[in-house]
Amino acid sequence: MSPTTLSCPTCKTTLEWSDKFPFRPFCSKRCQQIDFGGWAREDFAIKGAALVDPEMLDSEQLSKELLDAGLIDPDLLES
Numbered sequence: 001m002s003p004t005t006l007s008c009p010t011c012k013t014t015l016e017w018s019d020k021f022p023f024r025p026f027c028s029k030r031c032q033q034i035d036f037g038g039w040a041r042e043d044f045a046i047k048g049a050a051l052v053d054p055e056m057l058d059s060e061q062l063s064k065e066l067l068d069a070g071l072i073d074p075d076l077l078e079s
C-alpha cells in the first residue's frame with residue numbers, strides 16, 4: 001500500500017503524508033516558514049497600509065520587523 005502523497009504548498013515538491021515529513025503539508029521547515037512569512041507579510045501590509053505608505057516598507061525593513069516580533073527564524077534571512 002502506497003502512502004498518501006501531496007504537494008508542498010511552497011515549492012510543489014511531492015512528499016508523503018508520513019513521519020518522514022514532520023513539517024507536512026510542507027516538505028521542510030524552510031518551506032513552512034516561507035509560507036508563514038508570506039502570510040505575515042500580507043497581514044502586515046494590510047495593517048500597515050492605514051499607517052504608512054506601503055512603498056516606504058522595503059523588504060529588509062519588513063524582515064527586521066518580523067524578526068523582532070519573533071515571527072521568523074533568523075536562519076531564514078541568511079541566504
Ligand SMILES: [Zn+2]
Binds near residue numbers: 013027
Ligand atoms: Zn517545499
